[in-house]
Amino acid sequence: MEFLFLGTAASEGWPALFCNCPQCKAAAELGGRNIRTRSQALLDGHILFDFPPDTYKHKLDGALDLSRVDLLLVTHSHSDHLYPNDLATRGAPYGHNFTAPTLHIASGHDALARIERVNGYENNKLSNIVTHELRAYEPFECCGARVIPLPADHLKSEDAFCYAIETNGKHILYLHDTGEVIPDVLDYLAHAGICYDLISFDCCYCVKDNTHLHGHMGLPNVVRLRNKLLASGVCDRHTFCVVNHFSHNIAVTHESMTAAAAREGMLCSYDGMRLEI
Numbered sequence: 001m002e003f004l005f006l007g008t009a010a011s012e013g014w015p016a017l018f019c020n021c022p023q024c025k026a027a028a029e030l031g032g033r034n035i036r037t038r039s040q041a042l043l044d045g046h047i048l049f050d051f052p053p054d055t056y057k058h059k060l061d062g063a064l065d066l067s068r069v070d071l072l073l074v075t076h077s078h079s080d081h082l083y084p085n086d087l088a089t090r091g092a093p094y095g096h097n098f099t100a101p102t103l104h105i106a107s108g109h110d111a112l113a114r115i116e117r118v119n120g121y122e123n124n125k126l127s128n129i130v131t132h133e134l135r136a137y138e139p140f141e142c143c144g145a146r147v148i149p150l151p152a153d154h155l156k157s158e159d160a161f162c163y164a165i166e167t168n169g170k171h172i173l174y175l176h177d178t179g180e181v182i183p184d185v186l187d188y189l190a191h192a193g194i195c196y197d198l199i200s201f202d203c204c205y206c207v208k209d210n211t212h213l214h215g216h217m218g219l220p221n222v223v224r225l226r227n228k229l230l231a232s233g234v235c236d237r238h239t240f241c242v243v244n245h246f247s248h249n250i251a252v253t254h255e256s257m258t259a260a261a262a263r264e265g266m267l268c269s270y271d272g273m274r275l276e277i
């Protein structure tokens with residue numbers, strides 16, 4: 001089974017849209033894996049995590065058939081994770097001959113409300129789309145996957161979710177966007193008895209410690225969290241532990257971030273990174 005990292009930046013991208021900071025200039029000069037678009041990932045070609053404004057670029061870069069996607073899991077309503085206007089292109093006259101006739105979109109209430117607001121905008125009608133409102137810890141089964149929405153430590157104002165997914169006998173934990181994961185979630189994972197094949201960790205602060213712990217993580221936060229997950233059997237030395245979703249505000253290159261992650265036994269994501277799990 002393939003896990004494909006399509007975009008690996010935080011909300012502004014890296015280089016950021018209007019930014020001339022040293023990190024953005026360095027990324028533009030270095031190019032390659034230093035160029036990061038907004039976060040998105042694709043599991044086994046048909047389960048999509050988040051729908052940022054860079055989805056179209058991801059389709060072009062990866063020569064993807066996104067009409068094959070039958071399940072879209074949206075973590076929360078922030079615009080780097082959800083650009084709902086582009087969902088209107090999944091209907092006539094913008095899209096034809098879908099590989100999967102129906103797209104199921106699952107998320108919390110606020111993200112689904114944002115999607116619903118584009119219905120009728122510019123006379124576009126969302127079609128071939130079925131939405132599912134999720135509740136924390138309530139399993140959701142769809143398109144061959146079993147999904148557990150886990151409360152993220154990201155927003156007080158809405159039900160943002162991290163996701164635990166089981167499909168084809170593999171287990172993935174998608175921890176975006178979140179701080180050092182709330183104790184209830186750690187308890188839940190510790191008692192579920194699942195050792196994950198891949199964990200994607202929020203690492204917005206790059207190598208820096210997020211000392212107030214909430215909202216996002218940096219590598220020191222991720223290491224503390226990973227060590228707790230190791231101790232409770234949620235991951236082991238075979239688990240792909242990947243740091244992902246980086247902000248341009250910290251002075252690192254892809255090379256230095258990769259080295260810092262490697263010292264902790266982890267991988268650093270880049271746009272287009274494929275993992276066979």
Ligand SMILES: [Zn+2]
Pocket residue numbers: 010011039078080081177245
């Ligand atoms: Zn984000």
Ligand SMILES: [Zn+2]
Pocket residue numbers: 015016019020021022023024025248249
């Ligand atoms: Zn910048």
Ligand SMILES: [Zn+2]
Pocket residue numbers: 076078154177
């Ligand atoms: Zn966010």
